[in-house]
Amino acid sequence: MMPGKDVVVIGGGAAGMMCAIEAGKRGRSVLIIDHSPKLAEKIRISGGGRCNFTNLHARPENYLSENPHFCRSALARYTPRDFIALVERQGIGYHEKKLGQLFCDGSSQQIIEMLKRECDAVGVQWWQPCQVRRVTQGGDFRLSTDRGEVRADSLVIASGGLSIPQIGASPFGYRIAEQFGIAVTPLRPALVPLTFAPEDLAHYAGIPGISIDAVVSAGGMQFRENLLITHRGLSGPAILQASSYWRPGEMIHIDLLPDEDAEALLLEHRWSQMQLANLLGRYLPKRFAQAWSAAVLPSRPMQQYSEQELRMLAARLHGWQLRPSGTVGYKKAEVTLGGIDTRELSSKTMEARKVPGLYFIGEVVDVTGQLGGYNFQWAWASGYAAGQYV
Ligand SMILES: Cc1cc2nc3c(=O)[nH]c(=O)nc-3n(C[C@H](O)[C@H](O)[C@H](O)COP(=O)(O)OP(=O)(O)OC[C@H]3O[C@@H](n4cnc5c(N)ncnc54)[C@H](O)[C@@H]3O)c2cc1C
Missing domain, CATH: 2.40.30.10 (Translation factors)
Structure with missing residues (x-):
């Protein structure tokens, strides 16, 4: 019989881990699948290696989207203060560099390890590196991967944007959207020279x-x-x-x-x-x-x-x-502008309106932050939002 999970998250980056932690806290069984051999490479290279993990002044006005109001609800329910509390609970030193931008005193690896510990504490399972070959739906979701097949009641797409393909960015999320008839707004590199x-x-x-x-x-x-x-x-x-x-x-x-x-x-x-x-x-x-x-x-x-x-x-x-x-393109861009059309998603849960049980979070969604910790804040907030409902 095909193994089953309550929740499968594709992409174990910032948003995916946050969602897995929150779902795990609710007692859901969670599997993260990531094709990269290394954990959360984007977090590792972020902020010049010190991860600008949030911005004290994060507001909806700091985000670009075809629907600038979409991010409002998730940002209000998981604020910079919530993430700072997590960082402080784990004893990670940080400082404000300028303009509300918070960086680790040490290295971004501390944020990766913190999130991994939180995942472990709620029993999140990992398949990494693992390629997802096919996703089908028939009541639940069925995934065929190079580690075998798995069923999921909820499927969360947290595979990020197109920037820095050298470390694992892929168009996976946009392809899944296309497969399920979900619109994607035009994509282009942003925060880019x-x-x-x-x-x-x-x-x-x-x-x-x-x-x-x-x-x-x-x-x-x-x-x-x-x-x-x-x-x-x-x-x-x-x-x-x-x-x-x-x-x-x-x-x-x-x-x-x-x-x-x-x-x-x-x-x-x-x-x-x-x-x-x-x-x-x-x-x-x-x-x-x-x-x-x-x-x-x-x-x-x-x-x-x-x-x-x-x-x-x-x-x-x-x-x-x-x-x-x-x-200079996606090779050097920090983010991808555009993504899953927010009209297709519930701003409360991040669930696709047309496909119950399918969720999109993080950078793959058409919500793009300005420079200065706003993109991670969106990853945490959208991951948290979905984590309450998956
Ligand atoms: C150089 C650089 C510096 C940055 N610095 C900052 C900063 O300091 N502060 C800030 O707020 N933002 C920063 N950003 C932006 C930030 O890193 C992203 O917005 C954020 O990581 C998005 O989170 P995410 O979880 O949506 O995607 P990601 O963190 O990119 O995670 C996506 C995960 O999905 C996996 N994946 C992709 N395709 C597949 C597939 N086909 N199958 C399985 N898994 C897949 C990837 O391996 C990855 O682990 C920076 C970006 C770059 C490139």
Whole structure:
């Protein structure tokens, strides 16, 4: 006879483990199936190895979705405080780095081990590595895997998004949705570096590693943080944030001197012998100031510019406009924007409306957080929500 479980969770990452823990606490028998040979690789590499596991200020406004209200209910029922309580109970040291972002003092491995311990405490069983070959439904769910077959009353899809295929990301969740006639919104890489168009690459590719405190605007949103020049384009937190709101073909706007009045500053030096690039080098990294001014107007002594040119330069300093050629793609993206259409799911339980017993949680759903611990908070909250009902 085919072995059976109350709940099978496919994907033992952040959301999958949280759901398994909560279901286990309710006395449900739970099996996690994951195809990766290693446990929770995304958590391991997150936050530069220290896992930015939540954000103190997480609100629905920090998430992108075709239905921005969908995440509201789950986020309200499992808050950053709830996850912090879990971290504190297990004695894991943490600190706020900036903007409400909480990181482990030690390593992200502590969060993985914490979740694994919680799973073990409620008797969660694991098949890992294990490939799921087929899922069928006939009353319950039947899974055919390379470890044999298994039945489940509830099937939870927690297989994440497409980013970083090198460590196990797969389109599994979207395929299951397709199989069951569940809509998926368009997918694209987000929290991702942008690439320069060829004309910009020519000016800036020679100065990788330069970081600038700037305000970056795209798609009606603006973010003040660092931007980083790379050998292919732009990265850094301000760009990653803006990338989620940027659409291919659109411009991004960058205020390079958010704390200065560029016009007053340039006009004040109007009669100076100083080169423009040297003046800008007092406010911006010197090599960037040189590359930027050469791209806009050849650098000359300040006294050789007309007032009109200085006003134009000032406007460009507060509104450097670039049309990126694209993104560096899923290989470097932190998340996938889009996913299981939230109209298909109950916001209370994460269950598919058309397919009772089938649940989708975490990044595979069309709910994408901004940079700063919001994506894990969604994984915990959606996993917790489903865990109460599976
Ligand atoms: C470099 C990087 C850094 C990040 N840093 C942060 C951060 O500091 N803070 C933050 O909030 N977010 C961060 N994120 C985003 C965050 O990691 C994800 O949003 C989060 O892990 C999503 O949780 P999940 O459980 O939905 O998916 P995942 O954690 O990705 O788990 C999915 C699991 O499903 C498994 N799986 C996939 N396909 C299959 C299949 N076909 N069969 C079986 N199993 C399968 C995978 O092996 C994986 O274990 C980062 C992402 C990246 C790439």
